[in-house]
Amino acid sequence: MSALTQSTPGAAQSDAASEKELRPPSYWPFVVPALVVVIAIIIFPWVFTIWMSLNEWKVGSSTTFVGLSNYLRLTSDPRFIEAIGHTLVYTILSVLLPLVLGTFAAVVFHQKFPGRGFLRGVFIMPMMATPVAIALVWTMMFHPQLGVLNYLLSLVGIPAQLWVFHPATVIPSLVLVETWQWTPLVMLIVLGGLAAIPSEPYESAQIDGASIWQVFRFITLPLIMPFLFIAGMIRMIDAVKSFDIIFAITQGGPGSASETINIYLYSVAFSYYDLGYGSAIAVVFFLLIVLLAAVMLYARQRMLWTEIASGT
């Protein structure tokens, strides 16, 4: 607090040099309360998780230090390895589909039409609505006998599906929900990018008689690439961690066909109360997300270099 009480007579009369000296520390009191909270609920849990991952730590029995053996156990845990596969498939689909659909939606919402503001509000409702409530209704819609989805399919002559009740279709069905839910976020980000594009390239393209597709492919797409990349990154981070929808609809089933790392982590930590092993999964899971982000950054960098090299 001493930094706040700077207006002593001496300091007030002194020159600008001492005021500058006072400035940097004087903002610290604003940050300290938040820092305490962040240390308590974000940094401390992280450090503690790493420590727990080095221990055999089960609720109701004594803990012993076991070094890296929890991590070694992960490498030969078939359920964990299977979960990585499910997570990757789920994530890749849940990044690509919203990116494509969200870009299309952004291009459409970039046009002027009556009722645009209201319809945009309706369009973003899926991403703001309570995930569990949504999951509940999707579960009813997926119902093989009574669900409305199979009825809609029957109208266009497609045979009834088992949706989330069959191992082969469960992940695509969940991706459908995830895409429905999160395409709006991609739309919003890309829409922000479209707003920043100047109109000159479009005017000259129109004079040259370019088609709508050519305009999109050669003018719009390159210019919104940075925004698509950010949207893809955010989508990846959220899709990897996706929990509510999967847990509420399938709990990882049928069998373990939709068990992602996050769902498996939940079972280990809070169904079997194997907290040490669960912590090891949490650490590896975090590293996997960082790795995926790094791969995406690297790919983006490579793309930029080839663009420069090819002279576009």
Add this chain to the structure above:
Amino acid sequence: MTPRQIIGKIGLWFSVFVIVSPAILFFLWMLSLSLKFEIDNAAYPPVFFPEHIAWKNYADVLASNRFLTYFINSLIVTGSATLLALLVGVPAGYGIARMAAHKSAIVILIARITPGLSYLIPLFLMFQWLGLLGTLVPQIIIHLVVTVPIVIWIMIGYFETTPMELEEAALIDGATRWQVFRHVALPIAKPGIAVAFILAVIFSWNNFVFGIVLAGRETRTLPVAVYNMISFDQLSWGPLAAAALIVTLPVLLLTVFAQRQIVAGLTAGAVKGG
């Protein structure tokens, strides 16, 4: 209008229809499910417009004695977690913006990347040791994991865009840093605070994963309560859909009425989050 313009118009409206209909149809279907008696909900082909409207689905949900408890729990948890986050997060956002301490944003980024379950394991143990399980306190504290980063993130961005001149003038006139913050910076920042408040409320209200681990029978929030209804009431779709709609209705209303703030907050966070 030339024929080409007419075709363009038709194409645009068709595209709008294709894009918006999944959201509209979904929520209409949700409403339809919640207003039908079991006999209509179990019919095939599905009944879209029921002859008799089952208002009793809503009455049943609202009348069940626990629902009110869970609603109040949700209000307390979301309210406390949001207010506490504003209390510590708004000054922090101000301090970080003025100190230009951009590296501190890395902590927020890590918080954004970390799966919620990773916080739960250590904090669950802490709450157990402190004997707090069975009260709402653990949920309020852990919801801060969601609300504090949102508030700090949005406030940093906001304070970076507010002009410094007024604040500098006030400092020269002998105001303390705190007075400058309280009487100059804070009033200007009201729209930013509104954005942070709305997003914190929505994401806290919607949160499910923390409650499912930490909530007991008496301390469930609404999303957890709805989830528990699924496992017990597998086949009564009407009341279930009604409960789901009641839980998410406050958020949907916020989305429609505060759309501008939500879009501003989400895209600011998004663009900077990369």
